Amino acid sequence: MQRIDESLMKRVLSLRESYEYERYGKADVARALKIQRVDIEGLRALLSPAAGDFLEEMAARSKSEMKRYFGNSIELFTPLYISNFCDSNCVYCGFSSHNKISRLRLKIDEVKTELENIAKSGLKDVLILTGESAKKRDLGYIGEACKEASKLFSNVGVEIYPLNSDEYAYLHECGVDYVIVFQETYSPEKYAQVHIGGQKMSFAYRFNAQERALMGGMRSVGFAALLGLDDFRKDAFATAIHANLIQQKYPHAEIAISCPRLRPAKNKSEVNAGKVDERSLFQAICAYRIFLPFANITISTRESAKFRNGIIKVAASKISAGVSVGVGTHSDTGKKGDEQFEIDDTRGVDEIYTDIRALNLQPVMSNHIYV
Amino acid sequence: MMDINDDFLELGGHKFSSRFILGSGKFSLSLLEAAIKDAKAQIVTLALRRVNEGGSENILDFIPKDITILPNTSGARNADEAVRIAKLARELGCGDFVKVECIKDSRYLLPDNYETIKATEKLANLGFIVMPYMYPDLNVARDLVNAGAACVMPLGAPIGTNKGLTTREFIKILIDEIDLPVIVDAGIGSPSQACEAMQMGCAAVMANTAIATSGDVRAMAKAFALSIEAGRLAYLAGLGEVSEIARASSPLSGFLE
Numbered sequence: 001m002q003r004i005d006e007s008l009m010k011r012v013l014s015l016r017e018s019y020e021y022e023r024y025g026k027a028d029v030a031r032a033l034k035i036q037r038v039d040i041e042g043l044r045a046l047l048s049p050a051a052g053d054f055l056e057e058m059a060a061r062s063k064s065e066m067k068r069y070f071g072n073s074i075e076l077f078t079p080l081y082i083s084n085f086c087d088s089n090c091v092y093c094g095f096s097s098h099n100k101i102s103r104l105r106l107k108i109d110e111v112k113t114e115l116e117n118i119a120k121s122g123l124k125d126v127l128i129l130t131g132e133s134a135k136k137r138d139l140g141y142i143g144e145a146c147k148e149a150s151k152l153f154s155n156v157g158v159e160i161y162p163l164n165s166d167e168y169a170y171l172h173e174c175g176v177d178y179v180i181v182f183q184e185t186y187s188p189e190k191y192a193q194v195h196i197g198g199q200k201m202s203f204a205y206r207f208n209a210q211e212r213a214l215m216g217g218m219r220s221v222g223f224a225a226l227l228g229l230d231d232f233r234k235d236a237f238a239t240a241i242h243a244n245l246i247q248q249k250y251p252h253a254e255i256a257i258s259c260p261r262l263r264p265a266k267n268k269s270e271v272n273a274g275k276v277d278e279r280s281l282f283q284a285i286c287a288y289r290i291f292l293p294f295a296n297i298t299i300s301t302r303e304s305a306k307f308r309n310g311i312i313k314v315a316a317s318k319i320s321a322g323v324s325v326g327v328g329t330h331s332d333t334g335k336k337g338d339e340q341f342e343i344d345d346t347r348g349v350d351e352i353y354t355d356i357r358a359l360n361l362q363p364v365m366s367n368h369i370y371v
Numbered sequence: 372m373m374d375i376n377d378d379f380l381e382l383g384g385h386k387f388s389s390r391f392i393l394g395s396g397k398f399s400l401s402l403l404e405a406a407i408k409d410a411k412a413q414i415v416t417l418a419l420r421r422v423n424e425g426g427s428e429n430i431l432d433f434i435p436k437d438i439t440i441l442p443n444t445s446g447a448r449n450a451d452e453a454v455r456i457a458k459l460a461r462e463l464g465c466g467d468f469v470k471v472e473c474i475k476d477s478r479y480l481l482p483d484n485y486e487t488i489k490a491t492e493k494l495a496n497l498g499f500i501v502m503p504y505m506y507p508d509l510n511v512a513r514d515l516v517n518a519g520a521a522c523v524m525p526l527g528a529p530i531g532t533n534k535g536l537t538t539r540e541f542i543k544i545l546i547d548e549i550d551l552p553v554i555v556d557a558g559i560g561s562p563s564q565a566c567e568a569m570q571m572g573c574a575a576v577m578a579n580t581a582i583a584t585s586g587d588v589r590a591m592a593k594a595f596a597l598s599i600e601a602g603r604l605a606y607l608a609g610l611g612e613v614s615e616i617a618r619a620s621s622p623l624s625g626f627l628e
Binding site: 067253254361362367371 | 396397398399400401419420421422428446447448451452455456459475476477478480531532533579580583584
């Protein structure tokens, strides 16, 4: 495991630790909403419980920032799970190594078929996903899958286990341009409690993945906390700070933030997926948009169609469509791997496309060009 | 009296009667065609990365055929990437015009002047009509002239801010010193700001956000078209001198004659 300078991580963790959101009142929120360029103190206020009374004002500010940076555009993409084998044991995840589910790793020709089927929908942005299994899903395999993806799609991303910078460079050569790594929680203590086996146990190695990806030549990196796993206000705060500091350190980096909430998964009935309500999620996403107006914000099918239609009018600039989180589900091979979690919004690409148009927004399939 | 119908913007040997360059990046496609018409624009920028080959909607289908497409190199972080994007644009049939954007700051989207000069030189040598987006710096503008640029496109303010001519003094210097069209690009947020740029002597104005994010896209496109024409006419007419002391229209000493 490649180690890099950890000062940025220490700063994020220190800021998270010192964030006492109960200290912030309505005056702090009102002040934050008036600042032209919201600073860390403003972000603290916007993520505080007091800001819950300012959702309309936050939405208006957020919408204005989004218009300024993204106009009417909403980017579309879809995830493609090519394997659900996993070496890590994470208590909340359907892919967890100790969870008894149907496992499948697609062969490269099967990956190709899945990609071809997705491409027929008109999508030009695909995110390749695997479980966290470096042993069974070697990098060469993922690289081959990405090479196939880059033949059909103008933008290819990966959401896989963290890599060293030279490994990211290899994937970049294979056509990958963006990397998403969810930190899940920015609390090292909670992180240790819920990641109890496998490579994913290393908090620091995961934390520094985006930086290693940029060192490996990637253009864009994505951040997220799994909201509800720990204190969501502190985790949302740390996510935004992490993204902000990375962008400041690497000015060319395009920053993206995802906003996942815990979802039910097969054999994971103990997972409490309802900890963060929709109002709180809405507040967090608006705070992300106001603090980082230039960042891409992705809203996934973990949320309902109604929520997703609402948030793309206000803050989220990228939306998944035609989603399946199982393996082998985009083709009729007869073989299927179980899903990572249950999705909520099951709309197909055409339906989402039409709905975006009905909202007077412009669905954008292609927002990248390989050079 | 000056006839504005005889007044043309010349770029790389091509003549345009409109001095309004419309950006297409932030529109809904259904509104783009109407906005082009109301803006009376003859040049429309196009981010090649947005061209959706074979998709359900292609932006190229929403730009009338008599419009000159100005592909930009949006997404390029350096000269090499800009050159590759420009070549791709030409292969896709977007013509020989190219707006060079070399940006390696994803927060403020400020142009990298150094890489822009390099890209301009390479593209001009390849026969492109190069329109470089730049931070208004006289030395850079001179280098761009020497590199073969068809114009210079200084920013009025950071992209998308609608803050107007915050770089006014530096753009004025370029207008005074550079023997190429100076086209103010980025930051223009209102028709009055566009008019001011034209009155100063800018050869054209480019705008996108101000129109795409307005309440009535078509009306704002028209307002910009009118203001740019008014500003140009005022510039050609020659603005009256600004004086610190009052000068009566009927001279107070007139009775002495």
